[in-house]
Amino acid sequence: MTRIRLWTVALLLIAAPALQAQEVVGHSSTRSDEAVTLDFELDNGETLTLTLIHGRLLLNGVEVGRYEDGGVLERAVREALASSRAQETEGLLAQLRGLETEQLAGVEESAYAAMAEALAALEMAEVVLPEGIAAGRAATTVVVPSGVAVMKSPEVRIEVQERPAPRPRPARFELLQDSPSFVGGVVSSAMSLLATFVAMAFLGLGMLFFVPRQLETVADTVWSSFGRSFLAGLFAQPLILPVFGMMIVGLALTVIGIVVIPFAIVAFALGLFLAVVAGYVAVARTVGEIYLRRKMARGEAVQTWGTYRYILYGLLGLMSIWLPAVLLGRVAVAGPIAVVSAATITWVLATAGFGATLLTRGGVRGTFVRRLDLALTDEQFWTSDAVTSPRERGRMPRSGT
Amino acid sequence: MSLRRLLPLATAGALLLMSDLATAQTWQSVSASRRVHGEKRLRVDVEFAVGTFRLRPTEGNALYHADILYDAEFFEPRIEYDAERGRLDLRVTPEIENGLDLDYDDTDQHLTVELSRSVPTVLELKFGAARAELDLGGIPLERAEIKTGASESVVSFEEPNPIACDRLEVGAGAADFTLTQLGNARCRVIEVAGGIGDVTLDFTGQWDSAVDTRVEIVMGFGDVNLRLPIGLGIEVDIDRLFAGFEGSGFVKRGSRYFSHDYDGAAQKLRLDIKAALGDVNVEWVEGSF
Incomplete structure (x- = not known):
């Protein structure tokens, strides 16, 4: 036993030559099922590392003793590290130095002796506080009304002033607003409707200018697959928030992505807004096209400027749904009915437009675009192989055959 | 939409989609x-991804004390103190290649x-999908920057800041x-930027007449709840x-709003609010200043 101990101490001295009365400024520890590692940070910048791993006690990486896996020594060290006193280095050192050693025997006893000797060479560094706060910085004056409880803080001088705490006032800020008359209300609503129309018309013009093919694809999808588009939009709506949440959580989990979150929120909101508005404009284009093609099929002259006319006529049609709501909005029973009806129809159309936007991946995929409807057009009279769609080519007689 | 409702939905959706999610922890x-040993200043950087994050003043002589419990399957911790620069670096960040355990709601990680x-x-604190309970009162705070992702966070100043603080910045993503x-914070400038989620700002505490405080609030989608002490002179400039x-x-x-006692108030506070969607609610409470 004595031989082992001497050998251990010799190793200890080789492993940590600078341990004589070293000052410790801090520590860190790592605990897992397999190992316990304890680093003491010394004042001179060096570190003393104690490791308990698989029955071996290491001092700065050199084995200085053995212990039983899960035995008395390991349990005692783990308990010492887990105790609240061990939060600060001084407490941890005291805990480790004061381990109950009566139950230690054999190799564990010598291992603890080696550890205790290493720890005995450690002294806690002096607490040196910065001057400004430790010596009491220029006290701040805080004035409180009398009778108010104040918290203790040596750096803040509390002056109790005989000033009664101000009484809460039943203050109320009221905006004066004239109740608009019936006509005024109708005019106001009509102006809102007109403003919406103008805004949508400009958005439609912008889309026609920048993304005409995509708009046409979405509009075609609404026309040919209205039910499918509506269902797609309907089922997509409850998924908006979870998808948004997933995006945010995913970014947040990476921590680095936190800084991108505000931009992601804006991008998501913008994307959603554009998808809904684009879908609605596409629906308007479809409605306008149906109306004008029927008009042309009757032989009525229609001025050109083509697709934009579709959008304008379609928007006029969609906005006209709100006319009863505008006119009857303040009438007792008819008003709410008109508003709810207009809102429901608008929601159905917007949902279908949104769904069509999703189905076409923003107007990129033409899977659900319409076939040529011969009943609505006289285009077949000019049809040739060069302009006929591939789908129709098989169904129409080829010239000269 | 409250974040409490949004996050479980998001988490459930993410769990369904992520096939490589391991369950072992x-x-x-x-x-x-580390003991206080002549340090003149301490800079603390924290990055914490998932779990519960707590911060408070110590009662002993420690410069800092940090305690991390983490899931080694998915996360990598780091505690580094650079004595020369007086900088403490604390991180618990995910190892992305192992997948991500998104079930942070029940995790013991802290x-x-x-x-x-x-x-x-x-x-400088960044925490992702974490619950945060921070009591910064009593810590001599010069400056603080707090960025959160999708979290529920409570930051309080239970005691007055022993020194005047330059700036307190808070950026909340979906939180x-x-x-x-906040009266105890003794900060000259407080900036709060919220993305989605409600932000509650309680301006009680012991206001320091030597520190004029300006508060800037920028909100995206969510309510701003202001708890204002009666008697504090408050000026509000709101852009909605x-x-x-x-x-x-x-x-x-x-174009501005002023509290009734504004002109006679010994302590004044200016609030600049920019809000997009959501309400700005005011609750008047008894205050001491």
Whole structure:
């Protein structure tokens, strides 16, 4: 036993030559099922590392003793590290130095002796506080009304002033607003409707200018697959928030992505807004096209400027749904009915437009675009192989055959 | 939409989609402590991804104490103190290649930090999908920057800041964020930027007449709840898009709102609010200043 101990101490001295009365400024520890590692940070910048791993006690990486896996020594060290006193280095050192050693025997006893000797060479560094706060910085004056409880803080001088705490006032800020008359209300609503129309018309013009093919694809999808588009939009709506949440959580989990979150929120909101508005404009284009093609099929002259006319006529049609709501909005029973009806129809159309936007991946995929409807057009009279769609080519007689 | 409702939905959706999610958890703990030993300033950087993050002032002589319990399967901890620069670096970040355990709602993973009451401190805190309970009161705070992702966070100043603080910046992504007893913060500038989620700002506490405080609030989608102490002179400049403002307790002069006692108040506070969607609610409470 004595031989082992001497050998251990010799190793200890080789492993940590600078341990004589070293000052410790801090520590860190790592605990897992397999190992316990304890680093003491010394004042001179060096570190003393104690490791308990698989029955071996290491001092700065050199084995200085053995212990039983899960035995008395390991349990005692783990308990010492887990105790609240061990939060600060001084407490941890005291805990480790004061381990109950009566139950230690054999190799564990010598291992603890080696550890205790290493720890005995450690002294806690002096607490040196910065001057400004430790010596009491220029006290701040805080004035409180009398009778108010104040918290203790040596750096803040509390002056109790005989000033009664101000009484809460039943203050109320009221905006004066004239109740608009019936006509005024109708005019106001009509102006809102007109403003919406103008805004949508400009958005439609912008889309026609920048993304005409995509708009046409979405509009075609609404026309040919209205039910499918509506269902797609309907089922997509409850998924908006979870998808948004997933995006945010995913970014947040990476921590680095936190800084991108505000931009992601804006991008998501913008994307959603554009998808809904684009879908609605596409629906308007479809409605306008149906109306004008029927008009042309009757032989009525229609001025050109083509697709934009579709959008304008379609928007006029969609906005006209709100006319009863505008006119009857303040009438007792008819008003709410008109508003709810207009809102429901608008929601159905917007949902279908949104769904069509999703189905076409923003107007990129033409899977659900319409076939040529011969009943609505006289285009077949000019049809040739060069302009006929591939789908129709098989169904129409080829010239000269 | 409250974040409490949004996050479980998001988490459930993410769990369904992520096929490589492992269920095994390997818990390990790391702790570190250092005694105050002549440091003139401490800078603390924290990055914490998932779990519960707590920060408070220490009661002993420690410069800092940090305690981490983490799932070693998915996360990598780091506690580093650079004595020369007086910089403490604390991280619990995910190892992306192992997948991500998104079930943070029930996780035991935590980071607890205690900081000295005597060393002037600069804080830079980032936490992702974490619950945060931070009591910064009593810590000599020079400056603090707090960025949260999708979290529920409460930051309080239970005691007055022993020194005047330059700036307190808070950026909340999709988070419910609560700041309490801001009067104790003794900050000259407080900036709060919220993305989605409600932000509650409680301006009670012991106001320091030597420190003029300006508060800038920028909100995207969510409510701003203001708890204002009666008797504090408050000026509000609000810029709204689709947000409502309850002007109860204020009088309007020009484009700004002023508390009734504004002119006679010994302590004044200016609030600049920019809100897009969501209400700005005001609650008047008894205050001490």
